Amino acid sequence: MDIDAFVTAHQPTWDRLDQLVKRRRHLSGAEVDELVELYERVATHLSIARSSSRDGLLIGRLASLVARARSAVTGAHAPLWREVVRFWTVSFPVVAYRSWRWWLGATLASAAIAVVTGMWVAGSPEVQASLGTPEEIRQLVEHDFADYYSENPAGSFAAHVWLNNAWVAAQCIAFSILLGLPILYVLLQNALNVGVLGGLMAAAGKSDVFFGLITPHGLLELTAVFLAAGAGLKLGWTVIDPGPRPRGQALAEQGRAIVSVALGLVVVLLVSGLIEALVTPSPLPTWARIGIGVLAEAVFLTYVVYFGRRAAAAGETGDVERAPDVVPAA
Template sequence: MDMDAFVAASKPTWDRLEDLVRRHRRLTGAEVDELVELYQRATTHLSVVRSGSTDALLAGRLSSLVARARSAVTGAHTPAWREVVRFFTVSFPVTAYRARRWWLGAAAASLVVAYVVGVWVARNPDVQAAVGTPEDIRQLVEHDFADYYSEHPAASFAGEVWINNAWVSMQVIVSAVLLGIPIPWILWQNAANVGLLGGLMHAHDRAGVFWGLILPHGLLELTAVFLAAGVGMRLGWTVIDPGPRRRGEALAEQGRAVMSVALGLVAVLFVSGLIEAGVTPSGLPTWARVSIGVLAEALFLTYVIVFGRRALRDGETGDIEQAPDLAPTA
């Protein structure tokens, strides 16, 4: 093949494609069709040039044109950092805010259960005797409970705590696949265990130790669990009451919301794990450690309320921007 003749014959096509690529945001419908056609033609030309010419400069110039044309035809992707920013400023907080009644209800119910169980255990020696021998309980309240937070190096303990907290929350998230039916039982077990431990600590005059060690990280950690439970139970309720949408559409949207919360809780539980490993067992005064936990909880709730309410006011739902399963409904 005479490559010089081929280049001379193809150059008007390349020049026209160059012009369309430069103006691709302002093209008419006919020009868009032309852009696609010329892009396909230029792709073929690039193959010919690569196989029949040793001119690296020509091949590079044409390859660049084809790449820019491909971007114009397929559309540029949103930069990854923008997706991350959108997730943490819109998707996650608005999803949490929309499900607030569910996870606040889960929190209230769990606190009631923990309080009732704690009072029952603290005021009934027979119940305490059924839990364990006096020696076992004494070992727990005087040594094991406090030693749990300081027996490992902070860095490794933070990783263990994060994995454990993530596992508990993931159990709740996975339960959403079963329409949230197991979630009340998981919350009951968690609340009963906290109440049992708190009751034993109170009964043996170790209330200060209990609250001083549980509050710094527990506020944020339990909020994460309650949030996961809330969106999971909301998914189950969607089956019963999908609203004005088709049931499949409502379930798809709520399922994506569950996954959004699961991703967001990775960061929340990471912070909780850092507090549990670095603040809870530290030598700071109890008031300082508790204050750090309260501050972390207040910051998270403020974040959800401020960003979630603003996104909801702007019409955001937390769903992906171009949901694939939407259909007009009357």
């Protein structure tokens, strides 16, 4: 299909529909009829573009116009509470569930790197010496690591942790536009940092302190980061292998779906931050603090599997466009 000719032929129709949508609250009867007619016509144009072109900009522009026109034509909207319920029972869990192989792979690879790094640091005095002076390492393992969780008021600390972790997750999602390659670097840096710190604590005989402080919040926190990384990597891979769909359509659908991950992880990381601020430094026994972290992790994974599998079985994809405008076209 000649894209330039297609755009030239139909541009006036698209502009007119856009004008009517913007004035939808002040249309005459004839203009309402025209709005409906143009909506159907442009929906057909969108279908033709999707099936015959890989111009992502054109498809995105038409999809946005058709979505706004559909809203103007249908008028009624679902109650906000229903959209919120749908998000937490369908949109977010199904995207997480469908990308489970990606974030499980990120989890296993990161865990392996962290363990190997930790064992290397713990068993090599030379490596420890290269990381800092004996006084600096002693200050870290005996004071700084534990003090980090209690030196600030719980409220401000929770906000700081939430913003930091949300930023890491946002990086993982944003880097998907670069085929996801920078995500691998983010995961590597994170795994190395955890491994080095764990190795230094183990070498000082404080493994119990390390796991007692990092486990309560770390399970849910790292799961959220790995989920963001996995979703980002999946989107990056879609550029290489879009499957049977046109690449532009596949990227648009996966890109819209990943928005659900970004929004959902805001709440997941908030819960993790609250655990880190309120539970990790609390006087509760170590087994109780770890138990809270394990429980939070188990609840989250159960939620993703239950709702995600059910939504996937119903054919949901997590795409924020619940009913894309695709009509038959010759």
